[in-house]
Amino acid sequence: MKEFNKIISGNALEVLKEVPSGIIDLAVTDPPYGVRYRDRTGRSVKNDDDLSAVLPVFGELYRAMRPNSYCISFYGWNRVDEFMKAWKDAGFTVAGHIVWTKDYSSRTGVLKYHHEQAYVLAKGRPARPAAPIADVQHWTRTGNRAHPTEKAVESLQPLIKAFSKRGDLVCDPFSGSGSTSVAAALSGRQYLGIELEEKYCAHARQRLAGVNRYLQTRPDALAA
Numbered sequence: 001m002k003e004f005n006k007i008i009s010g011n012a013l014e015v016l017k018e019v020p021s022g023i024i025d026l027a028v029t030d031p032p033y034g035v036r037y038r039d040r041t042g043r044s045v046k047n048d049d050d051l052s053a054v055l056p057v058f059g060e061l062y063r064a065m066r067p068n069s070y071c072i073s074f075y076g077w078n079r080v081d082e083f084m085k086a087w088k089d090a091g092f093t094v095a096g097h098i099v100w101t102k103d104y105s106s107r108t109g110v111l112k113y114h115h116e117q118a119y120v121l122a123k124g125r126p127a128r129p130a131a132p133i134a135d136v137q138h139w140t141r142t143g144n145r146a147h148p149t150e151k152a153v154e155s156l157q158p159l160i161k162a163f164s165k166r167g168d169l170v171c172d173p174f175s176g177s178g179s180t181s182v183a184a185a186l187s188g189r190q191y192l193g194i195e196l197e198e199k200y201c202a203h204a205r206q207r208l209a210g211v212n213r214y215l216q217t218r219p220d221a222l223a224a
């Protein structure tokens with residue numbers, strides 16, 4: 001039942017209901033921040049104007065996660081109270097916080113915005129990573145070519161390597177262009193990505209097919 005390696009198109013709340021309890025070893029996710037983001041070309045993110053269509057997913061994710069496991073979730077800093085309430089209502093406790101520093105500002109408001117952030121959440125009392133990573137990391141720019149808020153595989157892979165082991169199932173219920181699943185596959189983990197927009201699912205499947213072809217020619221790449 002742990003043979004996943006799929007990108008599933010649909011609402012994560014409904015899709016996760018079909019996932020048996022306790023089988024996800026690690027969740028790494030980047031939900032809509034609830035900020036009505038619009039990039040320079042006018043692209044937006046589905047449900048970024050409605051956290052009530054986003055936050056209930058964490059309850060279903062918690063159920064599907066293995067006892068004593070981690071969930072790492074990016075979040076919008078100005079909606080932190082709503083994210084924190086949803087995480088705690090789901091059953092998570094706070095285990096850590098990570099800040100990525102950008103060497104450019106993504107926007108200017110009251111401040112110049114130079115960081116992204118994620119909470120490390122725990123279901124139960126998971127073991128500490130054998131090799132903990134620093135809670136301040138360098139941000140890698142993606143250019144957002146495929147998706148308006150694409151995260152870099154280089155930002156996600158250290159999380160996956162620190163908080164899971166080879167063969168584990170890594171889930172991202174807000175998968176977008178599939179960056180978490182690509183990072184998981186390149187780290188020898190299984191993946192389950194869920195995404196509302198079919199066009200991003202198609203893109204993610206293409207990326208993962210490319211990763212599979214690469215790993216077939218370079219099986220040694222997983223050793224690193």
Ligand SMILES: C[S@@+](CC[C@H](N)C(=O)[O-])C[C@H]1O[C@@H](n2cnc3c(N)ncnc32)[C@H](O)[C@@H]1O
Pocket residue numbers: 010011012013030031032033045046047053054057147149150151152173174175176177178179180194195196197200
């Ligand atoms: C911030 S983006 C994730 C971007 C991703 N990290 C990447 O690198 O491409 C959030 C994604 O969640 C999707 N989404 C929003 N609500 C959803 C829901 N209820 N179920 C599944 N996907 C959802 C949006 O379509 C969007 O692609």
